[in-house]
Amino acid sequence: MLKMQLFLEGTRLLLSEPTCFLWIIFGVTVGITFGAIPGLTTTMAIATFVPLTYSLSPVQAMCTIIGLFVGGISGGLISAILLNIPGTPSSVATCFDGRPMALKGQADKAIGAGILFSFLGTLFSIAALVTIAPILASIAIKFGPHEYFAVIFFSLSLIITLSSSSLRKGLIAGILGLMLATVGLDPIVASPRFTFNIVDVRSGFNTLTVMLGMYAIPEILLSVENLKSLSQSQILQTEFNMRGFGITFSEFKSQIINYLRSSAIGTVIGILPGIGGGTSNIIAYTVAKEQSKNPEEFGKGKLDGIVASETANNATIGSAMIPLLTLGIPGDTNTAIMLGALAIHGITPGPLIFENHGPLVYGIFIALVLASFAMLVIETLGLKVFVKALETPKFLLFPMIFVVCVIGAFGLNNRLFDAAAMLVFGILGYMLCKLEYPRPPLILGFVLGSLFETHFRRALMASQGDISDFFTRPISAVFIIFTLGYVVYSIFKLKKASRAQC
Amino acid sequence: MNLVYTQGGNILLGRIAKNKEIILSVFLILLSLGYFYSATTIKTISKSLINAQFVPKILGVGLLILSIAEFIDNLRKQPTEKSTTCENANDPSERFQIFIRIIITLASMAIYITLLRPVGFLLMTCIYMFVQISILNPAKKLDIFKTLAFSVVFSVVIYFLFVHVFKIMLPRGILSF
Numbered sequence: 001m002l003k004m005q006l007f008l009e010g011t012r013l014l015l016s017e018p019t020c021f022l023w024i025i026f027g028v029t030v031g032i033t034f035g036a037i038p039g040l041t042t043t044m045a046i047a048t049f050v051p052l053t054y055s056l057s058p059v060q061a062m063c064t065i066i067g068l069f070v071g072g073i074s075g076g077l078i079s080a081i082l083l084n085i086p087g088t089p090s091s092v093a094t095c096f097d098g099r100p101m102a103l104k105g106q107a108d109k110a111i112g113a114g115i116l117f118s119f120l121g122t123l124f125s126i127a128a129l130v131t132i133a134p135i136l137a138s139i140a141i142k143f144g145p146h147e148y149f150a151v152i153f154f155s156l157s158l159i160i161t162l163s164s165s166s167l168r169k170g171l172i173a174g175i176l177g178l179m180l181a182t183v184g185l186d187p188i189v190a191s192p193r194f195t196f197n198i199v200d201v202r203s204g205f206n207t208l209t210v211m212l213g214m215y216a217i218p219e220i221l222l223s224v225e226n227l228k229s230l231s232q233s234q235i236l237q238t239e240f241n242m243r244g245f246g247i248t249f250s251e252f253k254s255q256i257i258n259y260l261r262s263s264a265i266g267t268v269i270g271i272l273p274g275i276g277g278g279t280s281n282i283i284a285y286t287v288a289k290e291q292s293k294n295p296e297e298f299g300k301g302k303l304d305g306i307v308a309s310e311t312a313n314n315a316t317i318g319s320a321m322i323p324l325l326t327l328g329i330p331g332d333t334n335t336a337i338m339l340g341a342l343a344i345h346g347i348t349p350g351p352l353i354f355e356n357h358g359p360l361v362y363g364i365f366i367a368l369v370l371a372s373f374a375m376l377v378i379e380t381l382g383l384k385v386f387v388k389a390l391e392t393p394k395f396l397l398f399p400m401i402f403v404v405c406v407i408g409a410f411g412l413n414n415r416l417f418d419a420a421a422m423l424v425f426g427i428l429g430y431m432l433c434k435l436e437y438p439r440p441p442l443i444l445g446f447v448l449g450s451l452f453e454t455h456f457r458r459a460l461m462a463s464q465g466d467i468s469d470f471f472t473r474p475i476s477a478v479f480i481i482f483t484l485g486y487v488v489y490s491i492f493k494l495k496k497a498s499r500a501q502c
Numbered sequence: 503m504n505l506v507y508t509q510g511g512n513i514l515l516g517r518i519a520k521n522k523e524i525i526l527s528v529f530l531i532l533l534s535l536g537y538f539y540s541a542t543t544i545k546t547i548s549k550s551l552i553n554a555q556f557v558p559k560i561l562g563v564g565l566l567i568l569s570i571a572e573f574i575d576n577l578r579k580q581p582t583e584k585s586t587t588c589e590n591a592n593d594p595s596e597r598f599q600i601f602i603r604i605i606i607t608l609a610s611m612a613i614y615i616t617l618l619r620p621v622g623f624l625l626m627t628c629i630y631m632f633v634q635i636s637i638l639n640p641a642k643k644l645d646i647f648k649t650l651a652f653s654v655v656f657s658v659v660i661y662f663l664f665v666h667v668f669k670i671m672l673p674r675g676i677l678s679f
Contacts (some may be wrong), residue, residue: 052668168568172530175565179537182561186554191545193558194537217611224607224638225600395638399631400656406615407660411670419615427608435526453557460552 010362027067035075042072051408090277090313093285097305112246121311124263125318145459150479155273163438177445200417213425266315276332284312511598530569538562622675
């Protein structure tokens with residue numbers, strides 16, 4: 001079978017560079033640490049450490065990033081349960097039942113179940129990735145610019161509507177992101193745009209610079225505001241002894257339906273470009289609560305809540321890579337950085353990636369599985385260490401992070417410009433935060449901006465200026481009409497909500 | 503710090519905070535106008551409507567419309583002092599102090615980046631870490647020795663880690679190693 005052969009090729013690729021396994025372990029460990037510490041997110045971890053993968057081979061780089069991804073999303077549960085502060089946005093719903101369970105002295109059960117189901121959730125989405133990606137790639141080969149444009153249009157609309165209660169603010173943020181993407185050379189004709197005769201600006205802004213600026217620096221500035229938070233360490237003084245995974249076999253069996261349902265939710269949300277772990281954990285929790293026979297027990301320390309949340313957020317990992325690998329469209333902010341990392345190693349994701357880089361892709365699949373196992377082992381055995389890491393005072397942590405960010409930005413092209421741009425974006429991100437503007441639409445608007453424009457113009461050039469082609473080609477029409485319908489629906493929902501408040 | 507300055511600063515910052523939405527919408531309006539104007543100067547090769555200027559122009563117009571809408575909306579609304587999700591519960595009288603801290607943080611970040619090449623990574627990072635930790639440290643008394651030691655150790659470790667293990671070039675600056 002061809003797939004078997006490809007798996008073997010992937011394995012051979014990994015074995016030919018045995019340091020890959022070390023990189024996976026490194027990535028998972030750092031990822032869990034970043035995920036566990038509130039204020040540091042998975043995206044920050046990936047953005048900060050991608051620069052050190054420049055000197056590595058593509059396989060090693062991907063192993064590191066995958067480790068960071070898997071570890072990062074899972075690590076959030078540690079602080080969610082012990083501190084009632086989500087370590088990353090992907091673990092917000094874990095707090096709801098994690099904290100009560102910890103207060104009841106069941107922290108070990110909560111954490112154990114969280115880790116176990118994070119692991120299982122990741123495996124579910126990897127299975128989805130392995131089955132769906134090749135199929136999607138074969139469909140996507142027939143995609144033309146109309147189809148790509150429609151998918152990007154759909155993802156941008158999705159992220160804008162879901163990101164904030166003010167549609168207008170989300171839209172403004174999205175447009176700002178798109179505007180940032182227009183800076184540089186025009187993607188089709190290469191005319192300089194908005195460069196103001198500064199040479200460095202001609203190549204446009206780098207995704208990494210924008211990411212680091214938008215996510216890492218505002219956290220530092222926000223902490224500066226509230227000095228009290230900088231030295232807090234209020235670890236719940238619970239004695240917990242992890243025996244196995246803390247849950248009994250019958251408890252495990254009772255969670256299976258919850259697991260399957262939450263994994264499915266996480267997988268679907270992961271595939272949708274633009275949204276990922278941050279959304280899926282809350283939705284899965286809500287659905288679990290609604291479908292439960294005892295919804296009133298949620299929020300008081302119900303195992304189902306943790307299982308739903310942690311399964312779903314990890315289930316977005318594998319599926320977020322589906323649009324990334326097959327279409328070159330990132331499934332969430334983390335895969336957006338991966339896109340940049342792949343580009344640096346000369347790999348352009350898209351439908352042809354299976355033909356051009358088959359062994360690498362299957363190596364990635366295998367690395368994902370390995371990273372899941374690594375996460376399971378490391379997080380369980382190393383729990384006490386991670387809890388210790390949580391106690392690092394922030395006034396030490398944040399300057400360290402900033403230095404590493406500067407190295408990352410500067411190390412891209414050895415230019416002062418990139419580090420300076422990162423700082424400017426940092427100020428911008430900070431102001432967005434203070435003014436309650438959502439950041440994800442800006443980021444994704446920036447990341448998808450040039451693709452958005454390129455496909456739009458190519459589509460019009462191909463159909464000779466005829467817009468109706470967007471609506472006559474089936475796939476394109478489906479996405480665009482669905483998007484328009486969804487946007488109208490969201491506007492109605494928001495209007496109804498605001499009317500209800502009056 | 504002079505009490506008058508602090509109080510004056512608080513009042514000024516308070517006024518800005520109350521009207522921040524309006525200030526922002528005005529800024530966005532100006533930005534969209536500037537952006538649109540700059541877009542019209544982009545060199546175009548094709549004579550058709552869909553050229554290098556097309557998307558920027560649309561974005562500019564879109565932003566203009568939205569920011570005008572925000573502006574009008576905010577004029578109508580009573581400027582309230584709601585606390586945002588990002589903003590921590592701050593005493594208004596502390597506003598000036600916080601503002602100064604942020605300015606100093608940003609300044610040290612900017613100076614760090616600017617002097618990175620000339621002075622060199624190792625030295626500059628030590629200086630930056632020392633300054634930044636001192637600013638952020640909420641402890642009443644600053645343990646200079648501990649902070650200095652930490653800064654130096656961290657800078658050295660990071661330098662060797664990134665230069666020799668990860669092979670990223672970092673500026674040597676004025677030091678000889």
